[in-house]
Amino acid sequence: MFYHPSERDHGLPHDPLKAIVAPRPIGWISSQDSEGRLNLAPYSFFNLVADRPPIVMFSSYGRKDSVRNVEETGEFVCNLTTYDLREAVNATSAGLAHGESEFDAAGLATEASALVKPPRIAGVAAALECRYLKSDVLVGLDGQRSSNIIVYGEIVGCFIRDDLIVDGRFDMTAARTIARCGYMDYATVESLFVMHRPAGGGG
């Protein structure tokens, strides 16, 4: 089959696009507003987009609380989503009123970050402490400003739970990282395979 994503003329019960560009890592973003009120929400339009300097992005459909907080206070934390916390990941996507904490609603405790004010989730496998760089509003081929806002931040600190460092590597199969797969589907990292790059395949 072939279809035009902007026209959504796929004729299928659900849009397949997010199942094709998958699995997508989930940034579980903790942030605070200028009054220190906590916020936590999952974003699967999320990725590490550079490593020198280390930069992450997440994309929000509309100016959601995470975007407002990060723009207001300049800091956020990307908590790693793992299978043991899957229900809490989902629960924290509920649309609570601004200032109401998803930590409380999902029964999650906080643990202080080392370098930024927003805390990480207590017991989380890994967390990236970030400082805000900039926001971009996406413009499509039609020249119209869309409702999608991309927030970029530089990772200034990286927390890893000590038990997940095995033979000098972060053990993501032990962490059981989860990722978004479109529809209501998720994937867990259960196995890895190794390939070595050809000469010159740097970066």
Ligand SMILES: Cc1cc2nc3c(=O)[nH]c(=O)nc-3n(C[C@H](O)[C@H](O)[C@H](O)COP(=O)(O)O)c2cc1C
């Ligand atoms: C796994 C998962 C991934 C999500 N990814 C996104 C995303 O990339 N962008 C977005 O705008 N909303 C996404 N959502 C919905 C937001 O989490 C939801 O709108 C949330 O209430 C936003 O919270 P906030 O207003 O506190 O930032 C996702 C939800 C789930 C469960």
